[in-house]
Amino acid sequence: MVSVNFGRSRQNDVYTAGIHGRKPTVPADFAELERRARAKLDRRGWAYIAGGAGEGRTMAANRAALDRWAIVPRVLRDVSRRSLEIELFGQKLPAPVLFAPVGAGALAYPDADVHIGRAAAELGVPYIFSNQGCAPMEDVAAAMDATSPGAPRWFQLYWSTDDRLVESLITRAEKMGAAALAVTLDTTMLGWRPQDLNLGSLPFARGEGIDQYTSDPSFWEIVGERLREATGEKPEISLGAIRTLFSIARNVPGDLWKNPQSSLMKRLAAPEPRAAVQTFLDIYSRPSLNWDDIASLRERTSLPIVLKGVLHPDDARQAVDLGVDGIVVSNHGGRQVDGSISSTDALVDIADAVGDRTTILADSGFYTGADVFKALALGADAVCIGRPHMYGLALNGADGARDAVANIIAELDLTLGLTGHTDVAGLDRSALKDLR
Incomplete structure (x- = not known):
């Protein structure tokens, strides 16, 4: 579980183990984590998890946009005690981080979703169960509760062309204890993904992730x-x-x-x-999905409704006017539209448009604690972590997924203190400088 001064505690654990010649299984930096995961995964797994749409321009844009914002530290402030705590939809969370849904996780590790659930439960942060998971949601919920009773979890919904299935998935999500329903909007059809196409590999066609x-x-x-x-x-x-x-x-x-x-x-x-x-x-997904369907969702569930995949401020305004409870600013990790606006640039526009009216989460391309710090300062209430936990999973199962996200939270904690801040809730754009 994430605790006060988590960053220093995690550092000390790693350095103490180093005295005895033990090095961490999961690297502390994203570049090395990705390199080792690539060596571990087979070609199909790497293509699906690491690949992007088209020429990968959206993935590059996600990185470039974050790099255009520089953190400006302040000094001589008492930062001996810090808080990463937030509240989302009535749940108090120890850190502003969620495990993002990633489909076909068994390409990285057997029974992937069960292991990811355990990892999230150990840290006390939510796992958004993937609609395209490799284990039934009930099995994942049971594993999380065995690790930490009542561990927070959400459910991602792909809106099927058959409403009977939509109703059933929502009912099951409610019964297994989901605290929110995240409706993915940007995958009403699969994007052009050359890495998968070049291998002729679609996991779902092999029964993986269904x-x-x-x-x-x-x-x-x-x-x-x-x-x-x-x-x-x-x-x-x-x-x-x-x-x-x-x-x-x-x-x-x-x-x-x-x-x-x-x-x-x-x-x-x-x-x-x-x-x-x-x-x-x-x-599995419906290209005709529209605002009327979202409006009808409130009649189907009492769960908080979060729309995932919003990038335009006008769409954010319409979502808020419709009464949804939150927005995930996401370009699907750069996997759907090549040349799309970056998640960071979209976050700025959407936070300016509706930031005082709804809960905003950021997703896509946030790989480090410093990245999370920037997203929070730019207007996000929390950040979803995708590829890092999948890479950690590939290296060491549940422990690897946990450690990959724990490293991000630890760096966030240290970045918070080293920049003169003591509470993530107080971050705003005064902590950053726009380098454009």
């Missing part, structure tokens, strides 16, 4: 309907299809795949697992 669906009774009701309407076409049989079959077999539940007497050809022809994957691909 566990929220295959654990949902409404989803299987939809699959059953589609099977009854099927034309009976047989799949193409190839070496690649056989490899994909085994991947689906590992990721889609059912006794059919555990029957050793069933021939490979019979398994390949079996309709249920293939239909589940195809159903997911057909209905």
Whole structure:
């Protein structure tokens, strides 16, 4: 759990271990963390987790925009005691940091979401469960509660083309203790992602990252309907299809795949697992999603509603006018639109437009404690961390994910004190200088 003077405590732990010749498994800087994670991940995992849209210009813009703001330290202030505490939707949190949702996490580590949940629970900060997770939300919630009863968690919602599934996912999120519902708006269709395309690799087509669906009774009701309407076409049989079959077999539940007497050809022809994957691909997200749908969401849930993927101040104003509870300023980690506005530049515009009227979270390209400090000073109430915790997960499971985010929180704490501040709630743009 994050505590007072967390940064110094974490430093001391690392240096004390160093006396005995023990070095941290998770590097303290993002560049080395990324380098080691790349060496650990296979090509598919690296492409999906680290890759961006198009030529990667949005990812570069995220970094460049942060670098245009310089921190201006103040001195001779008593910073011996500092507070990173914030409150989000009635929950007191020890630090203004959340574990962002990342789909198909099993590309980095088996049962990824369960391990990420445990990592977040140990730190006491929320994990936003991925709608494209590799474990049912109930399993992740149980693991978090076993680690720290009542550990904070949110749920990310991709709005399906079938409202039965939307209703079911929301109901399950409420039952498993979600404190907020984060509706992702910027992925009504997948962006152009060359790293995945060049490998012909879409995790979901292999049954990876669809566990929220295959654990949902409404989803299987939809699959059953589609099977009854099927034309009976047989799949193409190839070496690649056989490899994909085994991947689906590992990721889609059912006794059919555990029957050793069933021939490979019979398994390949079996309709249920293939239909589940195809159903997911057909209905997972809805390009027709619009403001009327968001307005209807208040009738579906009492949870706080947060819109993820807002980049334009006019959209932020409309969201606030509609009564949503929060906004996540995000360009999806640079994975959706090449050449998009940076998350930092959008944060500035949106904080100016609605910062006094709603809760604002920042996401995409915030990789260090200094990055989080800048985001808070620019108007964010909290920051979502994505790739760093996935890289830590790849290196050392739950402990690695925890340590990657703990390092960010520790650096935030030290940056707060070294710049003459004692409370993240008091940060504003006077702590920064615009270098443009």
